[in-house]
Amino acid sequence: MTLEQLKTALDQQFDIVGFIKTEQYQQALRALDKxxxxxxxxxxxxxxxxxPKRIIKHTDTHLIPSFYTxxxxxxxxxxxxxxxxxxxLGIQYDLGVDNHPHNERLAATLAGLGFMGKNQLIINQDYxxxxxxxxxxxxxxxxxxxxLEVNDSxxxxxxxxxxxxxxxxxxxxxxxxxxxxxxxQTKRVLTDVEIEKNxxxxxxxxxxxxxxxxxxxxxVVHEExxxxxxxxxxxxxxxxxxxxxxxxxxxxxxxxxxxxxxxxRNALMLLSRSHNSKYNxxxxxxxxxxxxxxxxxxxxxxxxxxxx
Ligand code: SF4
Ligand code: SF4
Numbered sequence: 001m002t003l004e005q006l007k008t009a010l011d012q013q014f015d016i017v018g019f020i021k022t023e024q025y026q027q028a029l030r031a032l033d034k035x036x037x038x039x040x041x042x043x044x045x046x047x048x049x050x051x052p053k054r055i056i057k058h059t060d061t062h063l064i065p066s067f068y069t070x071x072x073x074x075x076x077x078x079x080x081x082x083x084x085x086x087x088x089l090g091i092q093y094d095l096g097v098d099n100h101p102h103n104e105r106l107a108a109t110l111a112g113l114g115f116m117g118k119n120q121l122i123i124n125q126d127y128x129x130x131x132x133x134x135x136x137x138x139x140x141x142x143x144x145x146x147x148l149e150v151n152d153s154x155x156x157x158x159x160x161x162x163x164x165x166x167x168x169x170x171x172x173x174x175x176x177x178x179x180x181x182x183x184x185q186t187k188r189v190l191t192d193v194e195i196e197k198n199x200x201x202x203x204x205x206x207x208x209x210x211x212x213x214x215x216x217x218x219x220v221v222h223e224e225x226x227x228x229x230x231x232x233x234x235x236x237x238x239x240x241x242x243x244x245x246x247x248x249x250x251x252x253x254x255x256x257x258x259x260x261x262x263x264x265r266n267a268l269m270l271l272s273r274s275h276n277s278k279y280n281x282x283x284x285x286x287x288x289x290x291x292x293x294x295x296x297x298x299x300x301x302x303x304x305x306x307x308x
Contacts, residue, residue: 023042037101
């Protein structure tokens with residue numbers, strides 16, 4: 001199997017593909033003083049699939065997550081595309097998309113898929129930061145890496161740092177626990193300020209939306225990311241459906257991965273922001289049913305405010 005054959009196969013499924021030696025990736029981890037995992041494959045492919053930017057607004061009855069979750073769950077989409085590309089070739093490989101112990105962004109930088117922006121995302125010249133990343137570990141030995149050229153950087157720009165509503169970004173780094181996209185996916189008691197600032201049902205798009213490198217990007221719509229109608233989540237479904245029914249109704253959506261209750265907790269913050277007291281009875285019932293402190297704390301605070 002040659003690198004050219006692998007590249008041709010992956011190019012048919014992905015917008016952008018680079019190849020690096022595993023050793024090179026591990027050296028980069030060592031240089032950054034990061035833990036180095038043993039990887040039983042000599043070569044890594046880093047693949048990127050772009051996704052579209054689409055804005056949908058909350059209504060009184062439906063709430064909207066970050067737009068990277070629109071369409072089918074990208075974890076499955078990328079895994080399927082990797083399998084479609086490589087299974088016919090009959091080679092040994094392993095893969096990772098998002099939920100794995102490897103550093104995708106470092107590998108993407110080494111493979112030249114883009115540069116690491118101050119918003120902590122990989123920015124590609126053609127697709128901006130609207131790109132899902134995946135890693136493929138390949139049982140081949142390549143003479144030299146196939147690395148794409150990157151001649152760009154943030155320079156003096158710090159628009160995302162200034163725009164971040166929670167001050168999670170700073171020059172040269174990122175306070176992950178302050179990031180809304182992190183805390184609204186975390187099962188912990190939230191502070192009053194965190195509750196007040198949260199504006200999405202799941203995730204946060206602000207540091208991508210303000211980035212000048214994303215102007216006129218996010219236009220390609222791969223078929224898996226066509227809108228399905230499940231981008232807008234019904235508040236009634238959230239509070240009334242069982243976990244099982246909700247998961248069946250909203251199957252294939254990336255925002256499901258932390259379960260329904262975390263979406264309910266985030267919905268509470270949005271009801272509070274919009275002073276929408278129509279669902280107070282349902283909130284009250286949910287406080288009886290969901291006894292986890294990270295849920296009850298937000299629910300009690302929000303209900304008190306909505307009853308005003
Ligand atoms: S995702 Fe939102 S909260 Fe997190 S760094 Fe970006 S702008 Fe800040
Ligand atoms: S907004 Fe500016 S500083 Fe932030 S990632 Fe984009 S180019 Fe870089």
